Amino acid sequence: MTRAEADRASRDASLVLAMTLPGDTVLYLLLPLHAAVFGVSLAEAGLLLAANRLVRILGYGWVARGYEVFGPRRACVVAVLAAACATTGYAVLPGVWWLLPARLLWGLAFAAMNIATQALATAEPTGASRRSGASRGIIAAGPMIGLLAGAVLAEVAGPRVVFLCLGAVSLLGLVFAWRLPDGEAVRLSAGGPRFALPRSLDVWSFVQGFALDGLFVLGLAFLAAQAMPEGAALAAGGALAARYLAEVLLGPPAGRLAERFGAARVLLVVTLASAAGLAVIGAGWLWVGSLMVVGLRGLLQPLPAPVAASRAPPEERVAALARMATWRDIGAGIGPLAAGILLPLVPAVFLYLGAAAVLVASSLHALRR
Template sequence: MQRSTRIASALSLAATGDAVAYLLLPLHAEAFGLTLAGVGLLLGVNRLVRPLLYAVFGRHATGAGLVRLAPWAVITSGLSTLALGWGSGLAALLVARVAWGCCFATLKLSMIVAATQADQRAGRRLAMASALREIGPSAALVVAGPIVFAVGPRAVFVLLGGLSLVGLGWVAGDLRFAGDPRGPAEPAPALRSLVVPTGRDWLGFASALSVGGLSASVAPLVAAHGTYRTALWVGGGALVAKRLLSVTVSLLAGLRWRRAPPQRVLRWGLGLQAMAVVVAAVPVATLPLLWLCAAMLSAAGFALLGIVLPLHGDRRVSSLARLGAWTDIGAALGPSLALWSLTAGSYVLFAAAQAGLLVWGLVGTQRASREGGELGRRPRSP
């Protein structure tokens, strides 16, 4: 089994608790000693720590060093999911979510580095790894409903925490991974190059803001117009649909890697995302239409990575780290702003702002494509 496949398999199990948290925490906030605003903070805080970690990785880490961290990240992710089942209150659960954010950043970046370490067939390897890491969260969302009705919401996280630790068997051997011996280590880039976003990074921010916002608010949106049981099944179905489409997009992009221009795929993804956030804000869009909305939100993710993949050498890890940082900033703000706007009765305004950002990104990609430049920034002259 390829190293990227093994890391993706471990990440697939580790991410099950995070996926179910988007469904159960908004519906069972009081059972965990939380308010709805507190849930929004928990769903976003794990992403706030990732930009800091990405900056450290982008400046100091090597590909081999990231891969060697994967086993420790798997162990910590399992413990953080167990803490969601055993802990209560904002402070305790905040620590668990911060720990999960560090684990996800480590596993995701090490998976990407392992998949793209050799240029040949890198797109296909990353496509398979990206698709594989969605299987565990999708399956967890499917079975979460029956388990909740049988044993309650806390037991779900205890079971998933134990399941996450199974992934240690796939990555335990990477503790002694020595890396690719073909060339020297990448030089440390300037800190400013890891902080100042490019046009590509702004697109990642806008895309993740809409994905995180609707993922966190889909269940409360349904609950406002139906019963708890309906919200549980419809909300879970919407999140599963989003992840399954992400798998499909990843596989298609990998199979047609040299034929489908990443910018064209990205433009379609941004357009679908803008439509999704607008439709979700309409009061009548409460049941099957929300499934479609959540599914459409996943269309741009793989294209963003596709734009970074052609980068080689000293730009690859730092570019991936910077994109991951700005994507996670958007994903962190999404749940908090979405649930706060629901509480304040201003979700329509939040949806309009998201759609505006996505349309701005769509216009920017079209302009960059016509001018032959990079997304949002012309290439510097030598």
């Protein structure tokens, strides 16, 4: 694959995910705030938010093998259709046992699209960090707009109407999925197991998923509802949308910084600063700490894939990416479960300061080289 071909394929795969991802990110906002409307408890909401990641822990290998057989175009077309069905299901299905299959379907669909974005961005080593940064900027635009629009629409028409609209928007991803390559040049090589004992970077990925993708996101909605019962959806939605705005604005510069100074070095600095943001939340400054975390996420998101790809032999590149993604999903799947159970029982200061300390330790172990 030439550099120009890799640029175009990475861009199209990113647009596919940008169209479909709002159906997932908006659920993280609205489900904890409107759990009763969906017929679930807060603990069941945590289970549902974790389910899409938990199924990927088991399903990444199967999805990757399907991607190898069918190629990016057909894999992503199927994934878009599955994502649209899942998102529409959030609008019409009642209770945890009906919503759970929709979450599992979404998890497998995301796995295919996530493999496509990372594999195509790193298919050509030259410019991989730059493409990864541009990819995150494109992908983040969808959730950013979806969170803001979804928060407003939920206040006016209720949360279920939001997911009917997002299900329709997901289908726009078919346009870009059909433009993806469908040939041997971009097929993945198995390169080893998708699930294996964690290496140091995988441990970091697990902790990052637990703290920044799981505990932080569910905890933000929970703490916002306590801090300001009126308008909590708009406040939390604005904070989460700022996270994706940060990715839109800072993802491409982060990729360029990684090209210049090294992805691992930049990732270490950003992760330590993110841990400081969690500590600020634990100390009681919810919105200051939240803005720190969501802003730094814009710099962080493009960096792990180039780090993992650069440390692996060429024949093991995809396996390393899949293994890191799997351990991140384990952490991010456990995070909402732990938050849903512990936040009503344990003072937030202990949860957030503890998460910050573990994130610092794992970052220094994995990235200080």
